[in-house]
Amino acid sequence: MTDRTESQASSRRQFLKSSLLGGVAIAGAAASGRAAAAGEPLITEVQEWNQYPGEGVGTRPYGQPSQFEQHVVRKTVPWLTADAISSVSFTPLHELDGIITPSGLCFERHHGGIAEINSTDHRLMINGLVEKQLVFTMADLKRFPRENRVYFLECAANSGMEWRGAQLNGVQFTHGMLHCVMHTGVRLKHLLDEAGLRTSGKWILAEGADASAMTRSIPIEKALDDCIVAFAMNGEALRPEQGYPLRLVVPGWEGNMWVKWLRRLEVGDQPWQQREETSKYTDLLPNGKARRFTFSMDVKSVITNPSPQSPITHGKGHTVLTGLAWSGAGAISRVDISIDGGRNWKTARLDGPSFSKALHRFYHEFDWDGSELFLQSRAMDDQGFIQPTKDELRSVRGANSIYHNNGIQTWHVGKDGVVENVEIS
Numbered sequence: 429m430t431d432r433t434e435s436q437a438s439s440r441r442q443f444l445k446s447s448l449l450g451g452v453a454i455a456g457a458a459a460s461g462r463a464a465a466a467g468e469p470l471i472t473e474v475q476e477w478n479q480y481p482g483e484g485v486g487t488r489p490y491g492q493p494s495q496f497e498q499h500v501v502r503k504t505v506p507w508l509t510a511d512a513i514s515s516v517s518f519t520p521l522h523e524l525d526g527i528i529t530p531s532g533l534c535f536e537r538h539h540g541g542i543a544e545i546n547s548t549d550h551r552l553m554i555n556g557l558v559e560k561q562l563v564f565t566m567a568d569l570k571r572f573p574r575e576n577r578v579y580f581l582e583c584a585a586n587s588g589m590e591w592r593g594a595q596l597n598g599v600q601f602t603h604g605m606l607h608c609v610m611h612t613g614v615r616l617k618h619l620l621d622e623a624g625l626r627t628s629g630k631w632i633l634a635e636g637a638d639a640s641a642m643t644r645s646i647p648i649e650k651a652l653d654d655c656i657v658a659f660a661m662n663g664e665a666l667r668p669e670q671g672y673p674l675r676l677v678v679p680g681w682e683g684n685m686w687v688k689w690l691r692r693l694e695v696g697d698q699p700w701q702q703r704e705e706t707s708k709y710t711d712l713l714p715n716g717k718a719r720r721f722t723f724s725m726d727v728k729s730v731i732t733n734p735s736p737q738s739p740i741t742h743g744k745g746h747t748v749l750t751g752l753a754w755s756g757a758g759a760i761s762r763v764d765i766s767i768d769g770g771r772n773w774k775t776a777r778l779d780g781p782s783f784s785k786a787l788h789r790f791y792h793e794f795d796w797d798g799s800e801l802f803l804q805s806r807a808m809d810d811q812g813f814i815q816p817t818k819d820e821l822r823s824v825r826g827a828n829s830i831y832h833n834n835g836i837q838t839w840h841v842g843k844d845g846v847v848e849n850v851e852i853s
């Protein structure tokens with residue numbers, strides 16, 4: 429669309445206006461394409477794929493993305509961690525649309541590598557302050573009533589590198605410790621009811637069967653509220669990377685608590701003070717004290733396109749800006765967009781289903797005049813929380829934080845359409 433003229437761009441605007449109002453799209457649609465008179469060999473000449481039949485049905489028993497989409501992959505930052513056994517890969521947010529993360533692209537965070545467990549050998553135990561200790565097979569779990577829920581999972585360390593200033597040049601790396609899938613499983617409450625919770629039971633400990641034996645304490649109110657013991661994601665069995673055959677889903681709360689390869693739930697009367705809730709995932713405050721148990725992930729958003737890995741390549745004119753917003757407290761009610769570094773704001777268009785504690789997709793269509801831009805997004809949730817600037821965050825939390833950074837991200841767009849990670853405080 430580089431050769432699009434101004435008049436075409438303005439008829440494109442008209443088209444958008446009428447289609448937004450529910451008008452007829454066909455007439456306007458041509459205006460956003462190239463002029464047919466110029467000739468288009470990819471239309472006028474017969475192509476290879478037009479002449480010969482392709483692979484037959486059944487040659488791909490488990491479908492894979494097109495060979496032309498091979499660049500759409502999880503990525504790692506090699507210098508970030510010492511060993512791949514305890515490391516992280518990042519979701520390519522700039523390559524995705526809608527709100528569901530494809531299973532094979534969900535970021536991974538493992539502390540002891542991927543446990544490979546045959547579902548027939550997997551067991552879940554409930555012990556501690558219960559009337560009867562229980563051990564479930566996977567088949568046992570599938571005899572309880574199931575639920576399907578779409579939730580985001582965000583690692584508390586997401587955007588952690590960005591606390592002191594712009595650091596990583598790509599939304600995949602600044603915000604890619606994030607995924608959102610439909611989980612299927614059994615309410616944790618049903619299993620605790622089956623075991624018979626003692627009144628002294630105030631906390632549960634969730635333990636993983638992997639080599640790191642990940643363990644986290646969760647307050648009983650949350651366990652009885654919306655936690656799910658999940659065996660499926662996006663309609664099929666969990667992927668090994670996501671905890672096959674069983675993981676805990678802790679909606680809206682930091683990813684670390686979503687214990688994968690879930691093998692044991694112990695009921696106790698106080699938190700266990702495990703490594704991951706004392707030495708890690710705490711927030712060092714300006715007074716030198718560390719805040720424990722910042723469970724809920726605060727309201728946050730980011731523009732996924734344009735972004736450093738997704739520059740503007742079509743020149744000035746009609747431009748689609750899009751991104752994601754989410755909140756551990758509920759659903760997203762509004763997202764505002766600024767193209768001038770926070771001076772002026774416009775309300776973005778939310779599109780797609782709106783689920784509580786799930787990703788929300790927003791769009792903002794505008795005519796780029798070819799000048800420099802400073803793009804920002806600011807999310808608000810239905811509980812009244814508003815995403816803060818990085819400076820607002822630092823004024824409360826100090827400069828020593830790593831975790832729980834939900835500050836507003838800025839992307840600089842140059843006149844050449846190249847996008848870079850910058851900070852405007």
Ligand SMILES: Nc1nc2c(c(=O)[nH]1)N[C@H]1C(S)=C(S)[C@@H](COP(=O)(O)O)O[C@H]1N2
Nearest residue numbers: 535536537538539583636642683684687688
């Ligand atoms: N058993 C186990 N569970 C685990 C982990 C782990 O290393 N072992 N990592 C945790 C962390 S820190 C995060 S952010 C999420 C990551 O989930 P994902 O790999 O599905 O993205 O899983 C959590 N659950």
Ligand SMILES: [Mo]
Nearest residue numbers: 583584683684
């Ligand atoms: Mo994490």
